[in-house]
C-alpha cells in the first residue's frame with residue numbers, strides 16, 4: 001500500500017459508494033485527504049512552474065473563458081506521485097467492489113495538472129472536458145475556496161454547486177464511465193480565496209505510462 005494512503009479519509013467501500021452516484025449525478029464531492037496530506041502536496045505544487053491560462057479557448061459560439069495559472073507536463077518526482085499511486089490503488093479497489101466494474105482495470109491516470117485560481121478570478125465558464133478523458137476526472141482542492149458547478153449546458157441550466165475546499169475531492173464522470181458517452185458540463189466561479197487544485201485524468205490517446 002502506498003504510504004500516502006495514511007492521509008486518506010476514504011475507504012474503498014466509501015469511494016465505491018461515491019462512484020455509484022456518478023451515472024445519475026455526474027459528480028460526487030467528499031473529503032479525501034487530511035490537512036497534513038494537503039500541506040505536503042501544496043509544498044510540492046509550489047515547486048512547479050506555472051503559466052497563465054489562455055483567456056479564451058474553443059471554437060466560435062462555444063468559447064470558454066478561463067482565468068487561472070496552470071502547471072502540467074512536469075516530471076520531477078514528488079509526493080504528488082505518492083498521492084496518485086494511493087488514489088489509483090483505492091479507485092481500483094472500489095471499481096472491483098462495484099461489480100460490474102465501471103471501467104476496465106487496472107485503471108491509472110496519465111495526465112496531471114495543478115491549477116491556481118487567484119482570489120477574485122473569473123474562474124472558468126461552462127464546458128465539457130475533452131473526449132479523450134475517460135473513466136473518472138479527479139479534482140482535489142488543496143487550499144482556498146471556490147464554487148464548482150455541474151450543469152446541463154453552456155447556459156448554466158440546472159446548476160448544482162459543490163464547494164471546492166481543502167481536502168475535498170470532486171470526482172467527475174469522464175467519458176465511458178459505466179459505458180456512458182455523455183460528459184457533464186461544469187464551471188468554476190466565486191473564487192473567494194485563492195484556490196490551489198490538483199487534477200488527475202486518464203487520456204486514452206496517450207501511450208500507457210511507463211511502469212513506476
Ligand SMILES: [Fe+2]
Nearest residue numbers: 127128129186
Ligand atoms: Fe473541466
